[in-house]
Amino acid sequence: MKLKIPNAQLTHAGVYVKNMEVMKAFYTKYLGLIVVDQGVLNGTELTFLSRSDNEHHQVVLAHVPSRVMDGATTLNQISFRMDSLRDLKTYYEMLLPHSLEGMEPRHHGNSWSFYFFDPEGNKIEIYAVTPWQVHQPWRAPLDLLEPEEKILADTQRYADALPGSVPLEMWREEMRQKLKG
Numbered sequence: 001m002k003l004k005i006p007n008a009q010l011t012h013a014g015v016y017v018k019n020m021e022v023m024k025a026f027y028t029k030y031l032g033l034i035v036v037d038q039g040v041l042n043g044t045e046l047t048f049l050s051r052s053d054n055e056h057h058q059v060v061l062a063h064v065p066s067r068v069m070d071g072a073t074t075l076n077q078i079s080f081r082m083d084s085l086r087d088l089k090t091y092y093e094m095l096l097p098h099s100l101e102g103m104e105p106r107h108h109g110n111s112w113s114f115y116f117f118d119p120e121g122n123k124i125e126i127y128a129v130t131p132w133q134v135h136q137p138w139r140a141p142l143d144l145l146e147p148e149e150k151i152l153a154d155t156q157r158y159a160d161a162l163p164g165s166v167p168l169e170m171w172r173e174e175m176r177q178k179l180k181g
Helices: 020-031 085-098 148-161 168-180
Strands: 013-016 034-041 044-050 059-063 078-081 104-107 111-117 123-129
Touching: 020 034, 020 044, 020 059, 085 111, 085 123, 085 148, 104 148
Parallel strands: 013 059, 078 123
Antiparallel strands: 034 044, 044 059, 104 111, 111 123
């Protein structure tokens, strides 16, 4: 029996941190988040950050002094969507001189992205959606310093060549139908 799950949207991620001040400075400086609230609850120092007037917080930084954090992070990535390719390129060009660790642009067919790591090794993705839906996983190199027109033309060529690729609006309509049950 398939459950009739109400519409649930991912709105925030919680990240365990080793150094609250370093992480807070990173997320506010490079991602433009603002500190909405902060405090201590049951021994856990919490900082709530957001860039949205619809969401109290989009990222929660949590420092638990007793938590052993000497290994890899347990988080795969935190992703932030931009409104357009132009905004993505502008943001990339703005961050490029800061030599953030792991800075890497990627083309996923359905999105243009660049990735980097925060000071504690958590992967950050900044992306914008393309006008096409491409079966995932898929990726190709991306040069965000190229003109928008070239990036769009390359994306069109990829979409035309990849089996199962469809215009984004067609995919969205198919998803709406599937989600109705």
